[in-house]
Amino acid sequence: MDKILDEAEMKNVCLAVLGDPLFATTHLTLILECRKRNISYKVIHNTSIISILMNSFGLHPYKFGKIATIVRKSGTPATTVYFTLYENLVKKLHTIFLLEYDIESKEGVKPNDAFNILKEAEEVYKLGAFSSETFVIVACRVHREDEKIYMGRVKELLEIDFGQPPYSLIIPSELHFMEREALSVLFGLEKRNEINNSKMIKKKVEYLVYKYVGNTRKALEDARKRLPRKEFDSLFENVECYLDDAIRFLNLGEENLAMLCVGYAEGLLDALRFQGILELKW
Known part of the structure; x- marks a missing residue:
């Protein structure tokens, strides 16, 4: 520079x-x-890959959410990428993923690599943002003479040779009827195919409630084994009731009450630790 x-x-x-x-x-x-440095300059703008991707498939531009780049695996779950997709799907927005490609080293992320990265993140966070049933548009070498477009569910794309990079992915959310019509007419997608990647999404609260309830039940089971005395039966029963209420409130859509119940259940067990009666592992 x-x-x-x-x-x-x-x-x-x-x-x-x-x-x-x-x-x-x-x-x-x-x-x-x-x-x-007081150097004069002039910028001549041009079409970007983003505007091309937004406007080439009949998807409504205003329905696109945050954009992210999928880079080569670093040994940890692709948290930022996964939650970019998750947040977009919750808001029923389409997601564009640019796949990393280094021109000098000729190395980067292929579509199947991206699928695996997202699958591994899904296995960790379990929020329903990505699976083998997820509908994906794979755009290869966009705006070049050898451009190729593939679309389908992930499980249908695994054996495809996508050719040379660069690649981009579009993961649509719920489709408007005009978007569905465009994909059908322009790309031969069967209209009967249901495309709604937002359908299986789970709320973060739901994930957290089930996670905390599960951890608290394990701690409760451990406490009952180590403190079989009747004097603690009432406390343990209250913990059980709060955990049951947490699931009940969650199913009723009362998310705040669900989290509150989990907190009460954890607090009752923690009281044993604070009083030096029992040391629990969470």
């Missing part, structure tokens, strides 16, 4: 890039440095 700026102080310099030049944060940094 410094070399470009140094030359720009003495002569006209042109930086040609693919797509919209300001879509990349690196290019924005270049402009900021020009301002700081």
Whole structure:
């Protein structure tokens, strides 16, 4: 970058890039440095991969949510990517994933790699955002002569050779009838195919309530084994009642009350620890 700026102080310099030049944060940094060094500049905008993806499949542009890039696995669940998809689906918004590709090393994320990354995150968080039944649009080499578009459920795309990069994924949420019509007419998608990736989504509260209820039941079972005395029966029964109420309130849509009940149940067991009666593992 410094070399470009140094030359720009003495002569006209042109930086040609693919797509919209300001879509990349690196290019924005270049402009900021020009301002700081009092170097005049001019930006000629162009169509970006995002605008092409939003407008090429008949999906409504205003129904797209946050965009994310799926990068090569780092050994940990793809938390940011997964919750980008999750939050978009909760809001019934479509998701665009750009798949990492390094031009110099020729390495990056292939569509099947992206599927596995999302599946592994789903196994950790279990919020119903991604599965083998998820409907996906795979856009390969968009806006080039060898452009290829594939769409279907993940399980139907696993054996496909997607060819050379770059790749992008679109994971739609619930489709408007006009969006469904567009996919049918433009890409031959059968109208009878139900496409609603938001359908199986679970609320975070639901996930947390079941998680905490499960942990508390294990702690309760342990406490009953280690404290069989009758004097604690009433306390244990209250814990059980609060846990049952938590599930009941959750099923009634009373999420705050469900979390409150779990908190009361945990608090009763924690009281044993605070009094030095029993040390529990959560």
